[in-house]
Amino acid sequence: MARNKMALSTRKYRLYEQNARLIKFLRRNPVMACEILLGIKLLDYQKYILNQSWNAPYSLWCCSRNSGKSFLGSILILLKALLYENQAIYIISSVGSQAQETFSKIEEIILRIGKTSSSIASLKDIAAGETVKSPACRTGFFMLKLDSELSFIMEAK
Secondary structure, eight states, rough: OOOOSSSHHHHHHHHHHHHHHHHHHHHOHHHHHIIIIOOOOOHHHHHHHHHHSOOOOOOOOOOOOSSSSHHHHHHHHHHHHHSSSSSOOOOOOOSHHHHHHHHHHHHHHHHTHHHHHHHHTOOOOOEEEEEOOOOOOOTTTEESSSSOOOOEEEOOO
């Protein structure tokens, strides 16, 4: 019996090709990824910071108080986790409470609870559909993907 040379149907192949093009586009345009995947519309200075920090090996944000550094950092972390598989993302700060605040903002965006998510009227649930609360870890999430697993785990000492 002759084997079929195509493992995928033409329709399935086109679908995978379109998905790959979309992921490639979103990886090149983090501001568009923020609007499409998360439903969060950023201010102009936040768009600039996100674009400049996206592919930089090191970035330093010199912003005033209450300018949204933790919020923008949580968006950056969340987009990297959604668009790139097998990422090791660490939240490090000189004060443990600051790292916990950034992580709680990620939790609020994903779970759509709290004051962070309630202040965003256009928040989408794509991130919530891609993650699940881990019963083994009280503060972490595990990414549900076909071939990779990503976890958000924060340890407080």
